[in-house]
Amino acid sequence: MASLTTEHKYDRLKEVKQFDESQIGVKGLLDTGITTIPPFFHQPPENLPSPQPKNQPRLTVPVIDLSQDRSTVVDEIRGASSILGFFQIVNHSISVTSIESVLKDMKNFYEQTTEYKMKFYNREVEKGVTYSTNMDLYKSKAASWRDTIQVWLSPMEPAWKMVPEMCRKALADWDKAITGLVEELMSILCEGLGIKRDKLKEWSCLEGRLSISHYYPQCPQPELTVGLTAHTDPTVLTVLVQNEIGGLLQVKCGEQWVEVEPVPGAIVVNIGDLLQMMSNDIYRSVEHRVLANNVEGARVSVAHLFNPSNREKLFGPFPELISAEKPAVYHEFLHEDFMRRVLANNIETARVSISAFFSIQATKRGDIYGPFLELKECCKESPVTSHDRCPAFGHLVASSVSLFSTTNILCSLQNLENCICNIYKESTLVKNSDKYFRWRFNLLQKNVSM
Numbered sequence: 001m002a003s004l005t006t007e008h009k010y011d012r013l014k015e016v017k018q019f020d021e022s023q024i025g026v027k028g029l030l031d032t033g034i035t036t037i038p039p040f041f042h043q044p045p046e047n048l049p050s051p052q053p054k055n056q057p058r059l060t061v062p063v064i065d066l067s068q069d070r071s072t073v074v075d076e077i078r079g080a081s082s083i084l085g086f087f088q089i090v091n092h093s094i095s096v097t098s099i100e101s102v103l104k105d106m107k108n109f110y111e112q113t114t115e116y117k118m119k120f121y122n123r124e125v126e127k128g129v130t131y132s133t134n135m136d137l138y139k140s141k142a143a144s145w146r147d148t149i150q151v152w153l154s155p156m157e158p159a160w161k162m163v164p165e166m167c168r169k170a171l172a173d174w175d176k177a178i179t180g181l182v183e184e185l186m187s188i189l190c191e192g193l194g195i196k197r198d199k200l201k202e203w204s205c206l207e208g209r210l211s212i213s214h215y216y217p218q219c220p221q222p223e224l225t226v227g228l229t230a231h232t233d234p235t236v237l238t239v240l241v242q243n244e245i246g247g248l249l250q251v252k253c254g255e256q257w258v259e260v261e262p263v264p265g266a267i268v269v270n271i272g273d274l275l276q277m278m279s280n281d282i283y284r285s286v287e288h289r290v291l292a293n294n295v296e297g298a299r300v301s302v303a304h305l306f307n308p309s310n311r312e313k314l315f316g317p318f319p320e321l322i323s324a325e326k327p328a329v330y331h332e333f334l335h336e337d338f339m340r341r342v343l344a345n346n347i348e349t350a351r352v353s354i355s356a357f358f359s360i361q362a363t364k365r366g367d368i369y370g371p372f373l374e375l376k377e378c379c380k381e382s383p384v385t386s387h388d389r390c391p392a393f394g395h396l397v398a399s400s401v402s403l404f405s406t407t408n409i410l411c412s413l414q415n416l417e418n419c420i421c422n423i424y425k426e427s428t429l430v431k432n433s434d435k436y437f438r439w440r441f442n443l444l445q446k447n448v449s450m
């Protein structure tokens, strides 16, 4: 890789592309014997760990014993979810052997020859299985020191053929075991909120499952980069197992970073952005990060991300948690609107913008949002209607078939154009581009907040 010199300006994109196209991943790069990391891995100072204040007690996330009586478990989980958004569970239904087995099989893949692994290297999310270095490699300011395999397990049938054979059984067994445990966890979390125990299940939150296995090899210059930049998870719930290499996974607690230390047999649980919103901010989705591995041997983690699968449903704070004293903190939204925003961001920017975007405070109170009049008028023949509503009160003024919702409309220029294109495609009335551009111009004139 070229280095930064005064004679040759560093062409970051070219270097990133060259690395990506080499398909060797971070582990393959390390195996070439490098002693310094390419500059595109150098993180800006704000992403690097700063020295922690001295004389502060070393904090770790709570470890909750699931074999205690139910009400103690509910109280402890509610407490941890409301304050730190992170906890570990022990004495649950999954054996230490099953945890070790999934970690071992995933690690085994990463430790195959580079030539073997290259056959699987791809970052095409729509295929359902990816194996690459940093899914946001081309969007982020700097790359992080890890490789990742992502496998969608549900609601669609997993693309098993694309999963390395040595990982298939481990992932299928793990999915079964962890989904059973998460069903129980979700019921405890619902009980902690004082709502029906199977509410999260009813809202399809066990059905959108993504497995993410990260491999963090030793980094030759760990002070210059990270393993995974600080982020919150765009999920309902994330559960994760990690191997014995500790000191790297950290959760933000005020100004301090708290360690999630490896505990044999423990499963790490964290509240995602969606559950923060559904719980109307009772539970917290909290920033976490992984430092670059500075020791010999690789850190391996296997995360299971739980998302809703229902595409028609409007998600938002549970109605039972909205009252005059505690009004809704967020608008309702379709899960795909939410995901569109997640995918438009990189890992770092997502954490700042997403909850804020859906926050009611962020929108002008009193306004009624809905399809722009021009669009309604232009599409009389195809009944393109959507909710007109006042986001401040989440009040539906009129509703019929929802082609787009408030969030769609306000999302971004790109989404806005997608909406228009949807209508444009459907409309038998308007088929010429003049009109399309007039719409677009009108929309821009509306000064929609992006």
Ligand SMILES: O=C(O)CCC(=O)C(=O)O
Residues within 6 Å of the ligand: 212, 214, 228, 233, 240, 242, 249, 288, 290, 301, 303
């Ligand atoms: O590897 C880890 O421990 C953290 C993974 C993580 O935070 C994620 O995949 O969202």
Ligand SMILES: [Fe+2]
Residues within 6 Å of the ligand: 231, 232, 233, 238, 288
């Ligand atoms: Fe995460």
